[in-house]
Amino acid sequence: MCNSKEQTMMRIHAACLLLGGLAATTIAAPTASAAPDCSPAGVQNTVNSATGSARQYLDAHPDANAAVTDAFTRPRPEASATLRTYFTAHPQEYYDLRGILAPIGDTERQCNTTALSPELESAYHEFMAG
Known part of the structure; x- marks a missing residue:
């Protein structure tokens, strides 16, 4: 049985998986940051x-x-x-969540690593691609 934290993380990751088909585009401005x-x-x-x-x-x-x-x-x-x-009717919430989850992909690219389990990794990238 999963604890509350695990269930919440599973919901977030499930949302990533399920939102993969949602079309979205963003423009990312370069930022100065320290190496991860x-x-x-x-x-x-x-x-x-x-x-x-x-x-x-x-x-x-x-x-x-909900x-x-x-x-x-x-x-x-x-x-x-x-x-x-839901997220088509509330695009700002989609963009907000996408921005919140972006550091995972940034770290993966900068560190040349995989941060999530294979099924969550696939869902994450599908979600982030829009």
Whole structure:
């Protein structure tokens, strides 16, 4: 049985998987930043920070949280359609969550590593691609 933190992380990752079909474009401005901590602990800290921030965001946006929670209980095609409908109607929330989760991909690229399990990694990249 999963604890509450694991269930929340699974919901966030499920949202990433299910939102993969949502078309979105963003323009990322270059930023100056220090080299990331590429140690296993540093990469895990990035994942924990991003998923923690996503959890806080969903807690502060009850409608988005309800959509993600509901989708988590549905078969993938139905959940995907439900989330696509929700986030199409609320694009700022999609962009916000995408921005919150972006540090995971940034760290993966800069450290030439994989930060998530294979199924979550695939879902993450599908979600981030829009």
